[in-house]
Amino acid sequence: MYNIPTSVPESALPVCNALYTADYVITQNEGRDIIRKGAVAVSDDRILCVGHTDILEILYPEARRVDLGHAVLLPGLVNGHTHVPMSLLRGISDDKKLMDWLTQDIFPRESRLTPELVELGSRFSMAEMIRTGTTSFYDMYMLEDSVFNAADAMGMRAVLGVSLTQFFPSLDAPDWDALQDKIRALAERCRRHPRLRLAITPHAPYTTHPGLLRDCRTLADELDVLFGMHLAETAGETETCLKDFGMRPIPYCESLGLLQPDTTFFHVVEAGIAPDHLREDMELLAEQRCAVVHNPGSNMKLASGVAPLRAMEQAGVQTGLGTDGPSSNNAQNMVREMYLASLLQKVHNLDPQACPAQRALDMATRGGSHALHDPYIGTLEPGMRADFIALSLDSPNMQPVHNPVSNIVYAATGMETILTVVNGRELYRDGKFLCCDYDALCEELKGVYDWIQQG
Numbered sequence: 493m494y495n496i497p498t499s500v501p502e503s504a505l506p507v508c509n510a511l512y513t514a515d516y517v518i519t520q521n522e523g524r525d526i527i528r529k530g531a532v533a534v535s536d537d538r539i540l541c542v543g544h545t546d547i548l549e550i551l552y553p554e555a556r557r558v559d560l561g562h563a564v565l566l567p568g569l570v571n572g573h574t575h576v577p578m579s580l581l582r583g584i585s586d587d588k589k590l591m592d593w594l595t596q597d598i599f600p601r602e603s604r605l606t607p608e609l610v611e612l613g614s615r616f617s618m619a620e621m622i623r624t625g626t627t628s629f630y631d632m633y634m635l636e637d638s639v640f641n642a643a644d645a646m647g648m649r650a651v652l653g654v655s656l657t658q659f660f661p662s663l664d665a666p667d668w669d670a671l672q673d674k675i676r677a678l679a680e681r682c683r684r685h686p687r688l689r690l691a692i693t694p695h696a697p698y699t700t701h702p703g704l705l706r707d708c709r710t711l712a713d714e715l716d717v718l719f720g721m722h723l724a725e726t727a728g729e730t731e732t733c734l735k736d737f738g739m740r741p742i743p744y745c746e747s748l749g750l751l752q753p754d755t756t757f758f759h760v761v762e763a764g765i766a767p768d769h770l771r772e773d774m775e776l777l778a779e780q781r782c783a784v785v786h787n788p789g790s791n792m793k794l795a796s797g798v799a800p801l802r803a804m805e806q807a808g809v810q811t812g813l814g815t816d817g818p819s820s821n822n823a824q825n826m827v828r829e830m831y832l833a834s835l836l837q838k839v840h841n842l843d844p845q846a847c848p849a850q851r852a853l854d855m856a857t858r859g860g861s862h863a864l865h866d867p868y869i870g871t872l873e874p875g876m877r878a879d880f881i882a883l884s885l886d887s888p889n890m891q892p893v894h895n896p897v898s899n900i901v902y903a904a905t906g907m908e909t910i911l912t913v914v915n916g917r918e919l920y921r922d923g924k925f926l927c928c929d930y931d932a933l934c935e936e937l938k939g940v941y942d943w944i945q946q947g
């Protein structure tokens with residue numbers, strides 16, 4: 493049992509709207525408690541109580557009951573880095589190195605995107621995430637006001653990162669001044685929203701000159717929004733940074749004042765750098781309390797390298813997990829990503845302890861709280877946001893249940909998800925989307941073939 497109030501007058505107790513019960517509840521709390529025959533009590537958008545079903549049903553006899561049976565309830569997974577509109581480009585270009593993939597196939601098509609297409613691609617990615625147990629994500633793209641519309645409609649929690657490079661005019665604006673006006677307007681919309689927050693996310697050091705990077709950081713501080721960027725993704729990026737600025741990517745960002753506690757860096761593969769430098773760089777990130785998001789699927793597919801998770805852990809860098817976009821992964825499935833994260837570290841380090849199942853689940857939940865700079869997600873505990881999921885344990889790959897964490901990380905596919913709840917609202921349950929007309933969405937997506945044919 494956890495923190496059941498005992499001295500509060502009955503009239504002041506919050507109302508329990510719903511009581512979800514399942515054979516297992518993985519709390520992801522400090523002690524990583526797993527409750528057999530457990531329950532989660534919800535009051536509006538918050539978790540009221542987590543504990544044993546037989547006690548919570550006595551405490552909350554009037555609550556609506558949702559009995560999930562042979563299933564496991566756990567915190568919603570957090571996709572710490574993605575580009576949701578890119579589902580439109582899934583499968584359009586594969587099996588290339590990052591720079592060839594970007595410049596030959598992605599950038600030319602992105603230049604023809606419209607707000608309507610960005611919104612459509614975003615809704616489709618969100619459907620995939622909701623279907624596979626993700627409740628929140630950190631996005632980074634252009635026309636982010638269209639991603640706002642999609643996330644608002646679909647019910648997910650998100651950090652919306654306005655991405656930019658030094659190359660104007662962009663899809664968003666003719667110049668930096670006009671883009672700043674647009675960012676201010678979107679910041680205002682986010683400020684009033686219960687689930688959506690804003691970030692300024694320049695694309696990368698190799699596409700954004702130092703003056704503009706500083707301006708982005710200043711604007712993020714002024715608007716009190718988050719800051720993120722792709723960083724140290726490939727050996728080529730490190731070489732370019734050394735040649736142009738005489739520093740490796742992380743010390744270079746430090747010299748520009750970009751390393752702050754509200755900062756999240758995506759990738760941080762640090763390919764090809766010496767062990768001493770690696771240690772120094774990780775210590776810099778840890779000292780400044782920056783978060784890092786690891787993207788194993790994308791790093792493997794683009795042959796970028798293997799992120800130094802152990803060095804991050806040893807230095808105390810807070811690490812989340814992300815899929816990266818749907819055309820460099822190509823899925824938006826965090827269950828699959830946990831599996832990849834764990835196995836990649838094992839084979840790279842030739843050590844089965846390099847990333848155990850619990851560590852992978854931690855990155856996708858508690859680490860997501862750091863990546864999104866939201867202390868109220870990532871665990872099932874009283875007072876946390878009511879963001880949780882349930883996976884059925886009925887399918888052959890999920891039995892027997894000696895260790896539910898092992899089954900989720902090493903055996904699940906994500907399609908075992910039977911329930912996805914964000915902010916207390918059910919977005920998906922028992923095979924049905926409750927946040928969108930999925931058939932209509934699939935019909936709309938057919939229009940993307942015509943758009944691809946045009947150029």
Ligand SMILES: [Zn+2]
Nearest residue numbers: 722758816817
């Ligand atoms: Zn990315």
